[in-house]
Structure formats: structure tokens, C-alpha cells
Amino acid sequence: MIFERVPKVPSASSRLAELSLDAGVPPGVFNIVHGRRRTVESLISRDEIKAVSFVGSTEVGTSVYTSATARGKRAQCNLGAKNHAVVMPDADPMQAAKQIVGAAFGASGQRCMALSTVVLVGEAAKVLDNLVDGAESLKVGIDDNADMGPVVTPRAKDRIEKLIQSGRAQGASIVLDGTKREHPERGGNFIYPTIIDDVKPDMEVYKQEIFGPVLVCLRAKTLEDALDLVNSNPYGNGAAIFTSSGSNARKFESEVKSGQVGINVPIPLGPPQMGFTGSAGSMLGDLPFYGQSGVQFFTKPKNVVSRWVDQDPSLSSTVIPVSR
Secondary structure, eight states: OEEEOOTTOHHHHHHHHHHHHHTTOOTTSSEEEOOSHHHHHHHHHOTTOOEEEEESOHHHHHHHHHHHHHTTOEEEEEOOOOOEEEEOTTSOHHHHHHHHHHHHHGGGGOSTTOOOEEEEEGGGGGHHHHHHHHHHTOOBSSSTTOSBOOOSOHHHHHHHHHHHHHHHHTTOEEEEOTTSOOOSSTTSOOOOOEEEESOOTTSHHHHSOOOSSEEEEEEESSHHHHHHHHHHSSEESEEEEEOSOHHHHHHHHHHOOOSEEEESOSSOOOOGGGOBOOEETTEESSSOBSHHHHHHHTSOOOOOOOOOOOOOTTOOOOSOGGGO
16 A cells, blocks of 8 residues: 655644554555646556545645556545535524634634534524634644634634635625634644534535634535535535424435434544545545445455365366356
8 A cells, every 4th residue: 555645734744654663564565655636647547456545635635546447547636625514593502602613713714624614594593692602712732722723824723714715805704703713823824613504505605625723614504504504515425404393304314415413413424434425526536445345445356266176187167167
């Protein structure tokens, strides 16, 4: 296996290699290469590479998938995301807000399963105050007691701040502006939790994957309207519903177009054997990550039929052995 490490966080892959050796993986089984586009293209072009697995942006992932499959290689690409949580009026507002805040701002929103979008249905709009209170209570820093840290680069910080301002310019309400607070450690890439309300589907803060500590809020009158909104989004990585109604939960899990679905669970990830998949623009490839499908992706089936009996070598058989 060859792992092309993420340029912006190279230490993570190095640590993964160290842990694999500690776990008993023989040297040479797990390998790391450093590089960027040319390195990836070179790897994909080699005949020795039979399968390509990718996690990253939609733009790069689509290019990787196209290049790999054009060469007859298996490919699975986990792409962009815009994960939604639908909050129903019958949901417990405190519990829903607590779960959503953690899922939205953990890792400063820099993970593919970050819950970046909330759809408040009818009277569930009251949950907004709980979301703001929860977000304001988070500690931002780099020490062990911090709830969230900085974003990855100054460029990422600048992009996130521009998207926040675009929301204001397009008519959304910034109910909690994380760009107005300055962290004591000046010069760091810190953005405090930000919540944007009155967001519409045509706004940039909704159309783009922000990948930062920003939670956007939309409104819907009914569960049907909320489902139409979620399913109209080009991505389908993860979606969740907060409700105390079994019928609402069943309708949501049956009709939502998403790879991972949570019922009162904001980041619906189970144990690895469950696998990890996606729908719509969040996934390219037939086999999901992890679990049995992950093993199937990285292996090649081989059927072996053998027979160990004495028989007259002068006799020939024209039928399939297993049919006799």
C-alpha cells in the first residue's frame, strides 16, 4: 500500500506509519510518499497500482477517479460534503443543540462529517438560541482544555472569513460572528464559532463546503419541505434528524438521499465494519470505504476448484465438475 500524505498535515501520516509498525505490520507493506499532483498522477499511471482510494475535494477527486478508471483501475473517491441536521419541533431543544454544536465546531469544522447545516422546521426555530449559547461557551485555543483550535492555514482562514462576509452581503443574518473576536495568541489562524441564520439555498455559504467553524441555518415549514431541501443539495455525505417521533424518523431515513443517516445522532458513524459511503456528489465508485466492502475493494477474488480422487486417466469429462 502506498499512502500519499496530505501536504498540509504531513505529521498525521507519519504517525500512522509508526503505529502500523508498532502493531506488527511488516516493513514495506505500508509506505508513504511525499508530493502533490505530479506524484499522484505518476502513481495512478503505473501498472503496479491496481486500486486507488481517495478522500478530498470534489474537484481533485473527480480528476483522480476519471484518470484511474480510464486506465482500468478500481477507484473509490470520497468527495465534498454539506451535511445537514433537520430539527423537528418535537425534538428536545437542549439535547439537539448540544449535539449539533459539538458536531459543527469540533475540529473547527475541518472534517468531512462536520455538521455544517441546520434546517429548523416550524417551531424548532427556538433551538437557535440554544445553538448560540452552546457555541459561545466553547473554548478556542491549542491547550489540552480547548474545544477547538485554529484552522489549518492563513489561506483557509481568509477563505472562510470571505464566505462569512458573503452571507451578510447576500442578506443572511450573522447571529454569532467569530471573525470579530481576536484570540490572545495573535497571529494564529483562529476563527471563533460562527452561526449564520436566514440562509437561502442560493447563497454561497450554503452552496460551498466551508470547511471551518461555521454553522448555517435554514428554515422549513414541514418535514417534507426539509427533505426536499436536503435532497436538492448536490452533496450526500451525511444527514441527521432530531425528533421524538418514530414516524418522522422512519420517513427521514427512508427518503433522505445520504450515505450516512443519523437519528438523534449528529455524526452518524458506526464501527468500521459498517463501512462508510456517500450519495450524489459526495462519492464516486461502487464500493464504500471500510468494512467488508473495503476489504473487497483492496483484494482480488479468486475461485479455486480442485479434486483429489483416483480415476482412469484415459477418460475425459466434458461437464463442469461441480455439476456431477
